[in-house]
Amino acid sequence: MARLTLTTLQKMARAGERIVSLTCYDASFARLLETAGVEVLLVGDSLGMVLQGRESTLAVSLEEMEYHTRCVAQGSSRAFIVADLPFGSYQASPREAFASAARLMRAGAHMVKLEGGRVMEETVRFLVERGIPVCGHLGLLPQSVHQVGGYRVQGREESEAARLLADARILDQAGIGLLVLEMTTRLLARQISAAVAAPTIGIGAGPDCHGQVLVLYDMLGIYGGKVPRFARNFLEGAHSIEAAVAAYVRAVKDGSFPGPEHGFD
Numbered sequence: 001m002a003r004l005t006l007t008t009l010q011k012m013a014r015a016g017e018r019i020v021s022l023t024c025y026d027a028s029f030a031r032l033l034e035t036a037g038v039e040v041l042l043v044g045d046s047l048g049m050v051l052q053g054r055e056s057t058l059a060v061s062l063e064e065m066e067y068h069t070r071c072v073a074q075g076s077s078r079a080f081i082v083a084d085l086p087f088g089s090y091q092a093s094p095r096e097a098f099a100s101a102a103r104l105m106r107a108g109a110h111m112v113k114l115e116g117g118r119v120m121e122e123t124v125r126f127l128v129e130r131g132i133p134v135c136g137h138l139g140l141l142p143q144s145v146h147q148v149g150g151y152r153v154q155g156r157e158e159s160e161a162a163r164l165l166a167d168a169r170i171l172d173q174a175g176i177g178l179l180v181l182e183m184t185t186r187l188l189a190r191q192i193s194a195a196v197a198a199p200t201i202g203i204g205a206g207p208d209c210h211g212q213v214l215v216l217y218d219m220l221g222i223y224g225g226k227v228p229r230f231a232r233n234f235l236e237g238a239h240s241i242e243a244a245v246a247a248y249v250r251a252v253k254d255g256s257f258p259g260p261e262h263g264f265d
């Protein structure tokens, strides 16, 4: 089968077919996940927590992201690969972001992801105009955890929700191709999903996004740290990792995951 493209993902979203994504950090899982039907492999800087055992994503380096992106690309022939720009590799300027993003693209990414709203407008435009597809990331921003003072639901206050909706529109206008929404209220995720052209991929953002993503180690129940309420262990009741991933793919496609118990009002 041919490689999935951003155009195909955007067509799926318009047709109402949910996009299925999981984080992935190595070649063996890349092969397994895409064989089970996962369409977007996200090389997330969550690897700082689930692989490296750190308390946050902040310590992850660009070299480490390149290494894991190369591993995933090596094992993959079908999925669309999105790689996180790690903390400190893009915030200072659009030029810095371009240099970092180019390294991830050379390692095999098809798109890079960065965290932040209007402050990233110029950077998104700079990358997209130069041929690098960009995935936005709004809501809970793990790279800003020390600024926001913890991992909490975003968009419960009206002013915060209005600011996030405006941020989504600004990123969309700047040219993002996908938009991750993390731990927002269901209502805000629905409003953003309706307002922007880019397909939205939710994590703890309710069922109304165009697609869903989970941290692989959370959905397999093999992370020893704090597992968020919005995750579900799909290995429970499954006989193999392949079966667990296939169950996740089915549940996202048929709309049974995420359920109301995995989201926030």
Ligand code: KIV
Pocket (backbone or CB within 6 Å): 023, 042, 043, 044, 045, 046, 047, 084, 180, 182, 203, 213, 214, 215
């Ligand atoms: O790093 C990561 O895994 C992510 C997803 C949770 C969206 O950014």
Ligand code: NA
Pocket (backbone or CB within 6 Å): 044, 045, 046, 057, 084, 142
């Ligand atoms: Na991330």
